[in-house]
Amino acid sequence: MHITFCCADTRPEPWLEGLRAALPGATVSEWRPGAAQADHAVVWSPPQQFLDEQPGLKGLFNIGAGVDALLKLKLPPAAKVVRLDDAGMSVQMAEYVCHAVIRHFREFDGYEADMGAGRWSFRKPRTRADFAVGVMGLGVLGQRVAKALRHFEFPVHGWSRSAKAVEGVHCHAGADQFDGFLSACRVLVNLLPLTPDTRDILNRRTLSRLQPGGYLINVARGAHLVDEDLIALLDEGHLAGATLDVFRTEPLPAEHGFWKHPKITLTPHTSARTLRDESIAQIAGKILALERGEPVAGVVDPVRGY
Ligand code: NAP
Ligand code: GLV
Numbered sequence: 001m002h003i004t005f006c007c008a009d010t011r012p013e014p015w016l017e018g019l020r021a022a023l024p025g026a027t028v029s030e031w032r033p034g035a036a037q038a039d040h041a042v043v044w045s046p047p048q049q050f051l052d053e054q055p056g057l058k059g060l061f062n063i064g065a066g067v068d069a070l071l072k073l074k075l076p077p078a079a080k081v082v083r084l085d086d087a088g089m090s091v092q093m094a095e096y097v098c099h100a101v102i103r104h105f106r107e108f109d110g111y112e113a114d115m116g117a118g119r120w121s122f123r124k125p126r127t128r129a130d131f132a133v134g135v136m137g138l139g140v141l142g143q144r145v146a147k148a149l150r151h152f153e154f155p156v157h158g159w160s161r162s163a164k165a166v167e168g169v170h171c172h173a174g175a176d177q178f179d180g181f182l183s184a185c186r187v188l189v190n191l192l193p194l195t196p197d198t199r200d201i202l203n204r205r206t207l208s209r210l211q212p213g214g215y216l217i218n219v220a221r222g223a224h225l226v227d228e229d230l231i232a233l234l235d236e237g238h239l240a241g242a243t244l245d246v247f248r249t250e251p252l253p254a255e256h257g258f259w260k261h262p263k264i265t266l267t268p269h270t271s272a273r274t275l276r277d278e279s280i281a282q283i284a285g286k287i288l289a290l291e292r293g294e295p296v297a298g299v300v301d302p303v304r305g306y
């Protein structure tokens with residue numbers, strides 16, 4: 001069996017060593033133009049040339065949860081596209097989102113500024129019931145985040161395409177229930193995949209539906225958000241702030257208005273990182289399962305887009 005590795009912005013050696021150790025007997029090599037046909041590929045944002053030269057691939061294993069970059073390409077006809085299925089990401093995402101929600105709710109930025117200025121001051125405690133959090137996307141990551149937020153006793157709402165039941169979470173589903181979901185929430189967390197249906201979904205119309213003093217946490221993809229609509233709603237005062245981990249262009253261009261906006265907190269696409277050892281173990285297990293003709297979790301539906 002031949003495994004090829006073609007991942008942008010990723011040091012190949014540790015992955016190649018890890019895959020060789022996990023799949024003894026397989027040939028594992030980094031892809032180069034003109035390389036021999038492989039059975040399976042481990043990929044992140046590969047060039048179209050790679051896919052064109054590997055028409056016989058049976059599996060394309062994406063080393064992330066989101067497959068939007070991969071699905072933009074013309075894929076080998078028989079290849080199953082398989083996304084990372086948690087592999088240590090959901091706990092990171094829960095940490096990141098709970099941290100952002102709690103920092104906002106408890107006004108820790110304000111306390112940090114006060115302490116920095118030598119001011120010993122108290123703020124009136126805010127009421128948790130006034131800070132309903134809505135999670136867009138109740139998949140692998142969204143459900144973990146929603147459950148983590150419940151531990152802190154925030155009212156939690158969730159929105160997905162198909163109806164869900166998650167203990168302690170008010171679940172809404174489908175386009176018909178989207179506006180009701182938004183108006184029930186003060187804090188909005190985006191954990192949707194980027195698809196034609198969800199591109200630009202965070203815009204003036206939708207963000208205006210959040211309760212006054214709304215707060216946005218975007219940890220999915222930059223193209224979900226209409227940047228200028230967010231800035232306008234922050235400047236008009238309808239939204240109190242935003243924490244953004246993902247951007248339309250990454251790295252975020254130096255001249256972008258998000259950098260210096262006083263109500264925006266930025267991180268460099270780091271909310272849930274791919275963990276190499278966990279990912280290799282998961283991918284190797286799935287390659288072996290596919291070779292045995294068994295089903296695997298995390299197979300993407302290219303028509304649905306996730
Ligand atoms: P997932 O398991 O595929 O879950 C996606 C969820 O979104 C599902 O609940 C799905 O509904 C819902 N959904 C999809 N299209 C929808 C629509 N049109 N309307 C309403 N709901 C819709 O994905 P995941 O593993 O949780 O990951 C979510 C996204 O997070 C990824 O696609 C990626 O873009 C992003 N991500 C970011 C980072 C980071 O570091 N910033 C790290 C990992 C992932 P159904 O359940 O009904 O299908
Ligand atoms: C990261 O953004 C991922 O999709 O895993």
